[in-house]
Amino acid sequence: MKSAVETLNPTRVRLTVEVPFEELKPSLDAAYKKINQQVTVPGFRKGKIPARVIDQRFGRGAVLEEAINDALPKFYTEAVNEGELNVLGQPEVDITEFNDGQELKFTAEVDIRPVIEIPDYSGIEVTVDAIEVSDEDVDKALEQLRERFASTTVVERAAADGDVVVVDLEASVEGEVLEDGVAAGVTYTIGSGQLLDGIDEAVIGLEAGGSATFTSELKGGSAAGKEAQVKVDVTTVQARELPELDDDFAQLASEFDTLEELRADAVKRQERIKQYDQATQAQEKVLDALLELVEIPLPEKLLKDEIETRVHNLEHHQFPAAGLDWDSFLENEGKTREEYDQEIEGQAKKGIKTQFVLDELVSTEKLSVNQEELTEHLMRRAASSGMSPDQFAQAVVEGGQVPLLVGEVARGKALALVVEAATVKDTNGEVVDLEDEEDETGETVQATSEDADAETAKGEGSEA
Structure with a gap:
């Protein structure tokens, strides 16, 4: 096999490969063997059909095509290795010349990694934000910790922003209730934004046993992306209570005493x-x-x-x-x-x-x-x-x-x-x-x- 490399641009080359017919023999043998296992000819056992019979019944061209399909990747890889190329992706292969018993010639265009020269990078200088912890940062962290230890109490009043409600939901599209649009006993914190758009406005002002209907675009499920009419029934209203920020809280939420x-x-x-x-x-x-x-x-x-x-x-x-x-x-x-x-x-x-x-x-x-x-x-x-x-x-x-x-x-x-x-x-x-x-x-x-x-x-x- 002979190969040559032509540089088309810094990131693409064309390989020209010439393969003597003798070097295709292993692939030809493999092609006959493969076809032998796939076809049936009366008078011959499966896998024992002579090559001349396969040529007569199915055509020498079919064998050659199978052999070339088997051989091309191997000869392409040899050419890549011979040219010491660092290729990217699959090549575009074109068989330029081939006749039975004669030399196989093909080209392969493929992307390669560009040659890169790494410059002296020791002079790089960058500026980053200074580390400054403000009282606001600390207050926010402690507030998040308080949120984790919040408790809830059932109340007999209308739901308000920040309350926790337990609701049943039923979503309908064009008047049909969705099979996956019904949910019961869903716990939701009003104002958290972790459920459907529009639910906050719908439940605020409702007491346990109250209902409302609102329109919302569904984010998932069988009707994702569609506008739905959502019926919400409030079964429970709970007020959230945050613990006092004191020494007792420190002992509750951490290993510290104060x-x-x-x-x-x-x-x-x-x-x-x-x-x-x-x-x-x-x-x-x-x-x-x-x-x-x-x-x-x-x-x-x-x-x-x-x-x-x-x-x-x-x-x-x-x-x-x-x-x-x-x-x-x-x-x-x-x-x-x-x-x-x-x-x-x-x-x-x-x-x-x-x-x-x-x-x-x-x-x-x-x-x-x-x-x-x-x-x-x-x-x-x-x-x-x-x-x-x-x-x-x-x-x-x-x-x-x-x-x-x-x-x-x-x-x-x-x-x-x-x-x-x-x-x-x-x-x-x-x-x-x-x-x-x-x-x-x-x-x-x-x-x-x-x-x-x-x-x-x-x-x-x-x-x-």
């Missing part, structure tokens, strides 16, 4: 939250600065496929789950379709660039991932997915996604190197020490480039 100790702990917790937010901000800004230093041509097809994947996920997964369509989604976002398309394209470009650059860093810095790092990453991913570690690990292995996770960890380590080399200052001009947050670096870059990871995984898989 409110002063609880408040001091809340200050420390808010500082830790803001430290993590600061580290995340630093990583994102350093990454943006790194990407600005590197010129990266993007494979057109890869970018197009990535954009289409994002739009498909919106239309077929996120929209149905939320009861949305493009009109309602864009209204919620406050954008036109053109503006949102531009936003998706920008996100896709950044995701692909991020992965290309960090993968190049992994290679040049010879970074590796050990079992402990992979396990820790898997545990975090499992927690964020709502699955147990065992379930998540099984899904990863069965889906062949282990290399994807290894890549995520490696890219996290690559970004950590850049962040460590960069100068990070807060808005007060103080140098920020991110050492305490370095174990979170991998998760930040994962969130930045997870879609690109999935897309490139498909491209890498096509090499095999």
Whole structure:
């Protein structure tokens, strides 16, 4: 076999491959064997039909076609390896010349990873928000804690904002009660916004035993996205009572004896939250600065496929789950379709660039991932997915996604190197020490480039 590589542009090549007919013999033998198992010829046992009989009955062309289909991927892979190409996605193959007994010639156009030169990134400087915990931050945290320990008492009065009501619901569309539109004994806090739009106005002012009807767009179920008439029956009204913010509450809600100790702990917790937010901000800004230093041509097809994947996920997964369509989604976002398309394209470009650059860093810095790092990453991913570690690990292995996770960890380590080399200052001009947050670096870059990871995984898989 002979092959040659022609560079069409920085991200696409054309392979020209010539295969002597003799090298097709293993595929021809496999083709005859496969056809033997699929057809029946009177007078011959299944699987024992001579090649000449197959040629006569089914045509030599059918055998050659089967052989070429078997051989092309192998010769394409050989040509890729011979050319030391880092290909992305599936090739566009064109058989340019082939006759029985003669040389097979074909071309294959395919996207490749662009050659990237990583510049000196030690001079990167970014500014992040200073860590400042205000009294308002602490008060809000303590108020949220009080909410968790709120109690309810049944009252014989009309429901008011902030009350907890127990209701029965019945949704109808065009006069027909929906099979999945009936619910009994639903507990709802008025004003929480965690149920149907319009229910707050409907139940406020009703006492136990009262009813009302309101119109609302259904967010899920068989009639998601449709306007429904919803009948609500209030069965119970409960007043919420928050505990007093005192030493007794501190003892109830924590391991502390006094409110002063609880408040001091809340200050420390808010500082830790803001430290993590600061580290995340630093990583994102350093990454943006790194990407600005590197010129990266993007494979057109890869970018197009990535954009289409994002739009498909919106239309077929996120929209149905939320009861949305493009009109309602864009209204919620406050954008036109053109503006949102531009936003998706920008996100896709950044995701692909991020992965290309960090993968190049992994290679040049010879970074590796050990079992402990992979396990820790898997545990975090499992927690964020709502699955147990065992379930998540099984899904990863069965889906062949282990290399994807290894890549995520490696890219996290690559970004950590850049962040460590960069100068990070807060808005007060103080140098920020991110050492305490370095174990979170991998998760930040994962969130930045997870879609690109999935897309490139498909491209890498096509090499095999």
